[in-house]
Amino acid sequence: YGNEVLGTEGTLGVITKIKVRLAEAITERSMDMFIFQNIDEVANKLSLLKLDRNILTIDFLSASSALILGLKPCHRIIVEYSSFDGLIKDQNEIERVTTLRKTVFKKLAEKGFWYREDVSFSQENFVELIQWLEKNGIPSFGPVGVQFLFPCFDKREGLTEFYNFLKSINGAVGGVFGYGTLKKEFVPQEMRHKLINLKEKFDPYSIMNRGKVI
Numbered sequence: 001y002g003n004e005v006l007g008t009e010g011t012l013g014v015i016t017k018i019k020v021r022l023a024e025a026i027t028e029r030s031m032d033m034f035i036f037q038n039i040d041e042v043a044n045k046l047s048l049l050k051l052d053r054n055i056l057t058i059d060f061l062s063a064s065s066a067l068i069l070g071l072k073p074c075h076r077i078i079v080e081y082s083s084f085d086g087l088i089k090d091q092n093e094i095e096r097v098t099t100l101r102k103t104v105f106k107k108l109a110e111k112g113f114w115y116r117e118d119v120s121f122s123q124e125n126f127v128e129l130i131q132w133l134e135k136n137g138i139p140s141f142g143p144v145g146v147q148f149l150f151p152c153f154d155k156r157e158g159l160t161e162f163y164n165f166l167k168s169i170n171g172a173v174g175g176v177f178g179y180g181t182l183k184k185e186f187v188p189q190e191m192r193h194k195l196i197n198l199k200e201k202f203d204p205y206s207i208m209n210r211g212k213v214i
Helices: 039-049 063-068 091-102 104-110 123-135 159-168 189-202
Strands: 030-036 055-061 075-081 140-142 148-153
Touching: 030 039, 030 091, 039 055, 039 075, 039 123, 063 075, 063 104, 063 123, 063 140, 075 091, 091 104, 104 140, 104 148, 148 159
Parallel strands: none
Antiparallel strands: 030 075, 055 075, 055 140, 140 148
16 A cells, blocks of 8 residues: 555555665766756757666756856756766765755755745656746756756745646646645646545545645
8 A cells, every 4th residue: 555655745644664675885976067058958968868777866957046056047957877977077076066966955045045846847848847937037956857846936925827837737836845735726636536535545534634635
C-alpha cells in the first residue's frame, strides 16, 4: 500500500517506520553550466540532456533570477554528472557552482521575492511557462530535470491569475510542497478523484487530517 499512500499529505495515515536504501558514494563528479539567451534553446538542450544516463541533476535559473542575483541576465542550466563528462572538474569550482544553486532562494527572498510556489510541468509547456513568468517579472529556478520549477513572488495576493494560467497549460502546483488548505481548489480533478477513492478505502470515517486537500 506504500505507493498509494505516498503524496497524500497525511489524509490517509502516518508513517511509523521506514526502511532506507543506501547508494554507493559517488567517486567521479563534474558539472556544466550552460548559458542561453533564448528559452527555446533551453528547451532543446533539456531534451538532449535527459538522454544522458550519467547526469545526476539538472537545475534551471531564469534570466530574471540571474539579474536579481547580480549575474548577466541569461537563462542557465546547471548540470551535475556522476562522471567526469562535465567541463567543471575542479573541486573548488564545483563547490562554487553548488553554492550558487543551493542559495538561489535565500538570495531571492532577501530581494523581496519571499513566497515560493512549486510547479510541475510537462516538457511541452515548459517554454510557455517560462515566457509567462518572465513577461510578468517573476523569477524562477528549480530541478527541471524532474520537471519541477519554483517561481518566486513578492506577495501571496493575486496568485489566482498564476494558478489559472497553470491550469490552462495543464501544469499544476503542489508537486513538492503539497496543496494543504490554501490551494485545495487547484487540486487537479484526476488527483482529487484518486484521493477520494483512496480515502474511502483506507479512512472511510475521515479520521486522518480531516478537511485537508479534498
